[in-house]
Amino acid sequence: MSAISFxxxxxxxxxxxxxxxxxxxxxxxxxxxxxxxxxxxxGAGKTTLISILAGLAQASSGQVKxxxxxxxxxxxxxxxxxxxxxxxxxxDPFFNVRExxxxxxxxxxxxxxxxxxxxxxxxxxxxxxxxxxxxxLSGGMKRRMLVAQALVHKPPVIVLDEPTAGVDVELRQTLxxxxxxxxxxxxxxxxxxHYLEEAEALCGRIAMLKQGQxxxxxxxxxxxxxxxxxxxxxKLDAELPAALAGKARVTGRIVQLPAHDAVExxxxxxxxREAGLQAEDVEIRKAxxxxxxxxxxxxxxxxxx
Numbered sequence: 001m002s003a004i005s006f007x008x009x010x011x012x013x014x015x016x017x018x019x020x021x022x023x024x025x026x027x028x029x030x031x032x033x034x035x036x037x038x039x040x041x042x043g044a045g046k047t048t049l050i051s052i053l054a055g056l057a058q059a060s061s062g063q064v065k066x067x068x069x070x071x072x073x074x075x076x077x078x079x080x081x082x083x084x085x086x087x088x089x090x091x092d093p094f095f096n097v098r099e100x101x102x103x104x105x106x107x108x109x110x111x112x113x114x115x116x117x118x119x120x121x122x123x124x125x126x127x128x129x130x131x132x133x134x135x136x137l138s139g140g141m142k143r144r145m146l147v148a149q150a151l152v153h154k155p156p157v158i159v160l161d162e163p164t165a166g167v168d169v170e171l172r173q174t175l176x177x178x179x180x181x182x183x184x185x186x187x188x189x190x191x192x193x194h195y196l197e198e199a200e201a202l203c204g205r206i207a208m209l210k211q212g213q214x215x216x217x218x219x220x221x222x223x224x225x226x227x228x229x230x231x232x233x234x235k236l237d238a239e240l241p242a243a244l245a246g247k248a249r250v251t252g253r254i255v256q257l258p259a260h261d262a263v264e265x266x267x268x269x270x271x272x273r274e275a276g277l278q279a280e281d282v283e284i285r286k287a288x289x290x291x292x293x294x295x296x297x298x299x300x301x302x303x304x305x
Contacts, residue, residue, distance in 0.1 A: 001068050002029040003157050003188035004036075004053065009062035011048055011212075022048045024212040026062070030190060030205075035183050037203030037220075038192045039293060044209040046192045047087065050161050053190075054084045066157055080108060083155035087162045089142045091134040097121070097145060098130045101152050108153040120148045123178045125171075140167045147175060157188045164195060176202065200224075200289035208296050216296045220289070227287035227295060232259045232268055234279040241275040244268060249294065258291065259284070 011023040023045045030036045040046050051057040053064055055075045064071045071078040092100055101117045121127045124144040129137060137145065147163065158179065164172045172195075180202065183189050193199055199206060199220075206223060208216040216223065235253045239245070249256045259265045265284065272279050 004030040005065040007063040012060045037199040037206040040209035045212040083150035084159045085150045196289045227292045234282040
């Protein structure tokens with residue numbers, strides 16, 4: 001039995017200008033104990049899919065199950081199996097940190113779980129904030145609190161929707177150490193993130209959404225194998241020659257070009273020299289998940305779902 005199963009899920013929103021299809025026949029399963037990544041650009045349908053999984057939205061068609069439980073027909077039972085960390089910072093201003101976690105426990109009929117609450121506070125660096133009112137917390141601390149609230153009932157399936165968006169490096173490291181530990185203990189994790197280095201490091205398997213459709217679905221290692229074998233990276237103080245500009249990924253002074261072999265690398269560098277430009281800090285690296293993501297989103301690799 002899969003931990004999460006999306007079966008032909010579609011979602012159509014009705015607007016003043018007509019209908020908009022946010023999800024189009026999305027199908028994939030996440031197995032028990034997986035650390036699974038769901039990637040896609042803004043507007044691809046990731047949050048809509050998670051909202052349907054969490055019971056916050058209704059699919060137009062299709063079925064979603066959590067450990068065999070239909071989220072639309074058995075919503076209360078499905079909700080107990082899920083711990084969802086949303087993008088938005090939502091908090092109750094009338095409680096301190098410990099009270100908020102105790103109150104959240106009560107939603108699931110759980111009492112006297114102070115030992116687990118203490119472990120959550122310790123693991124997420126919130127112990128010294130336990131008596132602070134929620135309004136006194138910084139944005140990063142509120143983000144940690146969202147994680148603690150999602151995990152207070154020890155759900156077997158953890159859903160993280162952009163959990164590290166706009167937070168500092170310390171929180172990211174603390175969070176991933178704790179989530180990785182829970183994953184090793186058997187918890188299933190579904191992660192959406194725009195930090196592709198996190199997805200590459202953490203996720204064993206990845207699905208990519210584009211315009212509401214699954215356009216790639218494979219293990220992280222297989223997706224990386226399908227990418228260009230190498231990337232030429234250098235710095236440039238001027239605009240690239242037109243012949244290279246359409247192939248390059250440019251961030252400030254940094255230029256990156258997909259390169260399959262040494263001949264292609266030399267051809268790129270020769271074009272730069274012929275334009276009277278000087279490439280600095282030249283290096284060649286293996287393709288990473290960001291390269292794969294850009295290839296898939298541009299349609300270069302076609303659908304692998």
